[in-house]
Amino acid sequence: MEQVKILVADDESRMRKLVGDFLSKKGYVIIEAADGAEAVDKFFEINDIDLVITDVMMPKMDGWQVLKEIREYSKVPVIMLTAKGEERDELQGFDLGADEYISKPFSPKILVARVDALLRRSNPTDSGEKLEASGIVLDQAAHSVTIDGNPVELSFKEFELLLYFMSNKGIALSREKILNNVWNYDYFGDARTIDTHVKKLRAKMGEKGECIKTIWGMGYKFEA
Numbered sequence: 278m279e280q281v282k283i284l285v286a287d288d289e290s291r292m293r294k295l296v297g298d299f300l301s302k303k304g305y306v307i308i309e310a311a312d313g314a315e316a317v318d319k320f321f322e323i324n325d326i327d328l329v330i331t332d333v334m335m336p337k338m339d340g341w342q343v344l345k346e347i348r349e350y351s352k353v354p355v356i357m358l359t360a361k362g363e364e365r366d367e368l369q370g371f372d373l374g375a376d377e378y379i380s381k382p383f384s385p386k387i388l389v390a391r392v393d394a395l396l397r398r399s400n401p402t403d404s405g406e407k408l409e410a411s412g413i414v415l416d417q418a419a420h421s422v423t424i425d426g427n428p429v430e431l432s433f434k435e436f437e438l439l440l441y442f443m444s445n446k447g448i449a450l451s452r453e454k455i456l457n458n459v460w461n462y463d464y465f466g467d468a469r470t471i472d473t474h475v476k477k478l479r480a481k482m483g484e485k486g487e488c489i490k491t492i493w494g495m496g497y498k499f500e501a
Contacts, residue, residue, distance in 0.1 A: 281396060282306045282325060286316035286343060287332040287358065292381075296330060299385040300392065313338025317346045326353060328396060330388075333359035341373060348374040354395040356388075393458060397444075408443045410501040411488055415443055424485050434459065435478045438471075442489060442499035451496040471496075 283305045287293050290311070297307040308323060310316035314337040320326050329347060333340035344355055356377040377391050408415040412425040420436060422429045431439065437459050442450070452471050459471075475497060479486030490498045 280304065280306045281327045282308060282323065283392065284308045284310060284316060284320055284323075284326045284329045284331075286310040286313065286330070286335065286340070288312055288335045289332075292332070292358075295385060296388065299389050303389060303393070305392075312336045313340065313343045316343050320347060321350075328392060329353060329355045330392070331355065331357060333357055344373045344375060356391065356395070358383075390457070397441075397458065408440070410443055410446060410499075411485060413439075413443070413482070413485055413488070415440060424482060429481055431478070431481060434474055435481070438474055438478055442497065446499050446501060449492055449495060449498045453496075455496060 281304075283300055285293050285296050285300075285307055286309075287296070288311055293309050293311075297309065301307055308319055308326065310319050313331070313335045316329075316331060316335075317338065320329065329343075331340045331343050335343075338346075340357055340359070344357070347353065347355060352374075354376045355374065356379060357375045358379055358381060360381045376395055379388060379391070406416060406418045408417075414423045415436075416422070417440065422431055422436065422439065438455070441455065441459050455471050475489060479489055482488070488499055488501060490500055492498055
């Protein structure tokens, strides 16, 4: 699988290292830029950046201008970092096409969780909005699931859980990994909650619930 590249632009080397260290632990490749102009140059030079994290206040070119330059050519997810917390700053960021807006100081773990969530939303599958396996059709745009043509009513978390399983078909997933990716920064509880949700999801899926295999002592795996 091709490694995900993340561009981190901040004029504070300490901040770049902090963010880079946490993201590197997740297996992401980090490209650093010390100012806005360097960030734009590296974005177009490397050409296959998957996500951008940029500070707002930077020399040579600020984060707003970086965002404008990128948005003219790309819909890559962009997270804005700033010491400002005023509503108008956030609105300006969203108006320009920012995907997330995080005020300093922030928890690096929360930043990583938001990066994970953004990457999942921007690249949910190779095929686009629908996932299909063994008669199960998951439509992300409509947020609906059908099994052999029959609609299945799932809660939001059950839908997210099935989406994560189907997106990682054939891959063994630990409970910790499932918790981090499906619940991310909204939930800080016991991993056993996953078992409860899987039990409910399997029941709603009927005999197709057997596609979700238990890996004893570890987690689960979706097999068509």
